[in-house]
Amino acid sequence: MRSDESSFRLIPFRQEAAAKILAWVGSREELGHWCGRTDYPLLDPSVFHSWHNDPEVAAFLLEDGRALVGYGEVWSDHSEQEIELARIIVAPEMRGLGIGRLLTQRLVQFAEACELGPIWLRVAPSHQRALRCYRKLRFVRASEEREARFNAPQAVAYVWLRWRAAGVGVQPPMEPS
Numbered sequence: 001m002r003s004d005e006s007s008f009r010l011i012p013f014r015q016e017a018a019a020k021i022l023a024w025v026g027s028r029e030e031l032g033h034w035c036g037r038t039d040y041p042l043l044d045p046s047v048f049h050s051w052h053n054d055p056e057v058a059a060f061l062l063e064d065g066r067a068l069v070g071y072g073e074v075w076s077d078h079s080e081q082e083i084e085l086a087r088i089i090v091a092p093e094m095r096g097l098g099i100g101r102l103l104t105q106r107l108v109q110f111a112e113a114c115e116l117g118p119i120w121l122r123v124a125p126s127h128q129r130a131l132r133c134y135r136k137l138r139f140v141r142a143s144e145e146r147e148a149r150f151n152a153p154q155a156v157a158y159v160w161l162r163w164r165a166a167g168v169g170v171q172p173p174m175e176p177s
């Protein structure tokens with residue numbers, strides 16, 4: 001981590017950041033990993049309006065001082081009593097420095113405070129960087145049955161990871177690298 005962790009702030013999304021975040025997406029594959037879309041390049045900033053129109057979506061920016069370094073969402077599914085962390089992305093020049101992990105931790109803190117239920121993340125199985133990013137956090141892979149159920153309506157067979165709250169059992173191994 002280049003800066004002190006205390007210099008990073010998770011703040012509510014501001015629409016002025018939209019174009020910058022979209023410019024971080026460097027390829028069609030990355031777009032798919034980030035938000036499941038294939039229409040690269042995605043340049044229309046109003047896409048955030050459509051995403052945030054859903055009252056169960058809370059969107060955040062991660063700032064380091066005044067610099068924007070990350071974006072992520074917390075989806076609260078009240079009918080299923082579950083939360084999913086989604087659309088996590090770090091500025092390209094800041095990747096590989098631990099910021100993805102820090103951003104995920106901050107999103108988990110918000111999600112835990114909601115006290116809704118289990119906290120999930122989905123990752124494309126080929127996305128080694130993301131799997132490594134989450135590996136050192138307390139995320140554990142879902143059972144095969146659970147993954148099969150979650151993946152039934154999906155176009156991609158995702159790896160599903162569940163946050164394991166502090167003090168709950170022994171920390172099992174994460175996905176292999």
Ligand SMILES: CC(C)(COP(=O)(O)OP(=O)(O)OC[C@H]1O[C@@H](n2cnc3c(N)ncnc32)[C@H](O)[C@@H]1OP(=O)(O)O)[C@@H](O)C(=O)NCCC(=O)NCCS
Pocket residue numbers: 030033034087088089090091094095096097098099100101102122123124127128129130132133
């Ligand atoms: C996935 C993403 C959020 C991770 O953020 P990050 O800031 O790079 O993550 P971190 O630095 O916290 O951790 C990255 C880990 O991957 C490793 N890594 C870096 N580059 C890698 C690469 N090309 N391939 C595999 N692993 C890589 C790092 O070494 C680190 O692991 P380590 O600490 O065990 O060494 C970021 O790469 C990103 O924004 N990607 C595009 C959007 C995206 O795919 N989002 C969806 C995620 S489900």
